[in-house]
Amino acid sequence: xxxxxxxxxxxxxxxxxxxxxLFYSGPEHTRALVKLLHVVKKGRALGVLTGDVGCGKxxxxxxxxxxxxxxxxxxxGLIILTHPDFGPEWxxxxxxxxxxxxxxxxxxxxxxxxxxxxxxxxYENGKQTVILIDEANNIxxxxxxxxxxxxxxLELEYRRLITIILSGMQEMLDRIENNTSLRQRISTxxxxxxxxxxxxxxxxxxxVEQAGGxxxxxxxxAYRLIFEFSRGIPRTINVICDNALLEGVxxxxxxxxxxxxxxxxxxxxxxx
Numbered sequence: 001x002x003x004x005x006x007x008x009x010x011x012x013x014x015x016x017x018x019x020x021x022l023f024y025s026g027p028e029h030t031r032a033l034v035k036l037l038h039v040v041k042k043g044r045a046l047g048v049l050t051g052d053v054g055c056g057k058x059x060x061x062x063x064x065x066x067x068x069x070x071x072x073x074x075x076x077g078l079i080i081l082t083h084p085d086f087g088p089e090w091x092x093x094x095x096x097x098x099x100x101x102x103x104x105x106x107x108x109x110x111x112x113x114x115x116x117x118x119x120x121x122x123y124e125n126g127k128q129t130v131i132l133i134d135e136a137n138n139i140x141x142x143x144x145x146x147x148x149x150x151x152x153x154l155e156l157e158y159r160r161l162i163t164i165i166l167s168g169m170q171e172m173l174d175r176i177e178n179n180t181s182l183r184q185r186i187s188t189x190x191x192x193x194x195x196x197x198x199x200x201x202x203x204x205x206x207x208v209e210q211a212g213g214x215x216x217x218x219x220x221x222a223y224r225l226i227f228e229f230s231r232g233i234p235r236t237i238n239v240i241c242d243n244a245l246l247e248g249v250x251x252x253x254x255x256x257x258x259x260x261x262x263x264x265x266x267x268x269x270x271x272x
Contacts, residue, residue, distance in 0.1 A: 001121045001249060002156070002249070003245040003246050003249045005256075006212065006248070006249045007213050007214070007245060007248070007249075007272075008212065008213060009211045009212050010211060010212030011017060011210035011211045011212065012177075012211065013207045013208055013210070013241070013245075014168045014207060014237075014238040014239075014241045014245070015238070015242075016235070016238060016242075017240065018039075018056075018058045018059040018062050019056055019059070019062075019107060020059065020062040020063040020065070020066040021066075021210075022185075022207055022210055022211075023059060023060075023063045024199075024202070024203045024206050024234075026195060026203060027174050028192065028193050028194075028195055028196075028200065028201040029056055029059075029060060029192070031190070032049060032060050032190045032192050033060055033063060033064065033139070034189060035047070035188050035190050035227075036049060036060070036064060036165055036188070037064060039163060039165065039187045039188055040064070040074075040128075040130050040163055040165070042066065042187075043128060043159055043160055043163060043166070044160075044161055044163060044165075044188075045054075045163065045185040045186075045187060045188035046148075046152060046164050046165075046166065046182070046185045046186045046187060047164075047165045047166070047186070047187055047188050047189075047190075048059075048165075048167075048172070048173065048176070048186055048188070048189045048190070049161070049165065049166070049167040049168075049190050049192060050164050050167075050168065050169065050170050050172065050173060050189065050190070050191045050192065051169070051191060051192030051193070052169065052194070052233065053169070053233075053235070054233040054234060054235030054236055055108045055192045055193070055194060055233060055234065055235075056192060056235075057134065057167045057168070057192060058134055058167070059234070060122060060167070060192070061078060061132045061167050062078070062164070063135050063205060064076075064132060064165065065077075065078055066132075066134065068130060073126055073127060073128060073266040074127065074128050074129075074130055075122055075127045075128070075129050075130070076129070076130040076131070076132070076133055077099070077132070078098075078131075078132045078133075078134060079094055079095070079098060079128075079131065079132070079134070079135065080134045080135055081132065081134065081135045081136060081138040081139065082135065082138070083138060084138040084139070084140045084145060085203075086141070086144070086178040087141050087143060087144065088108065088141065088143040088144050088146070088147040089108045091139075091144050091148075092111045092112060092115070092146055092147060093106075094106055095115060095131065096111050096114065096115050096118075097116060097152075098131065099118050099129070100118070101114055101115065101118060112150070115151070115152070116154060116161075117253070119151075119154060119161040119162055120154075120156070120161060122161075123156060123159065123161050128163065129162045129163070130163045130164075130165070131162060131163070131164050132164075132165045132167065133164065133166050133167065134167045134168070135163065135167070135168055136166040136168035136172050137165055137168035137169040137170075137171050137172040138168070139168075139172070139175065140175070142178065142179065143183050145175065145176065145179045146176075146179060146182070148164060148182065149179060149181050149182040149185065150163070152164060152182075152185050155193065165271065170191075172188070172247075184253055193232075194231055194232030194233050195227075195232035195233075195234065195237075196232060197223075197224070198228045200223065200226060200227040200230065200231070201226075201227070201231070201239060202225045203234065203236065203237060204218060204223065204241060207238075207241075216255065217245075217255065217256060218244075218252045218255070218256045219255055219257045219258070220255075221255050221257055221258035221261070222244070222258055222260070223260045223262035224258075225258055225262065225265060226240055226241065226244075228259060228265075229264075229265045229268070229270040229271060230270070231262070234268070237267065240264055240265070240268065240270070242260070243264045243267070243268065244256050244260050244261055244264045247260045247263060247264060248260055
């Protein structure tokens, strides 16, 4: 028996894939979402989201995409940079492909020209282009930041042709500091902090409820240990709860308590 059946879930509550439908609107994440959406809605140039690994940056990026998808006047897309070994030509080609362009053997200058025309065409049709770049800490080539700056310079009649959101670890800001012109185009910087103990509890309860489970599935000792072992990192919270529910099934416990959490903490090497 899987734990979804045992606990009466309608869907998996603690998957390790970011799910905008399970976005927890606690104070830490809501602040980041509101500030970045402000950048988008006001047509600002550049928004920056920083945070440690597993804090929920990708979830917020996907939530922004979901929000913009509800409105007809936005055209948005997401680039996830999985490795640092690329230059400005690769980046420009990737951006163009996200806009629906096919470059074949086009050179960099031609790609930039066609991207500019595409952005202008969208502008004429009342569409605002928003590009989110996740794992942007993998941008290590200064020329890529200069390429981003060049696209942010495109503006007409008091309106920019593109808004860009960069999401990554803190080291990304150190590199942006080296490009004064790009740094001056930043409209907001949001540092996504880990959840506090109250937010951790509400985060777990929210995901349980959204997945169709019972509200009081974990006891108070369990919540305390979830926070202690995870240090408020949502990705780690998901891993802990996923394992704890599986242990609960094996022990046939309808309420998951501290004994189960201590076992999970030891097995995941999270317990000091």
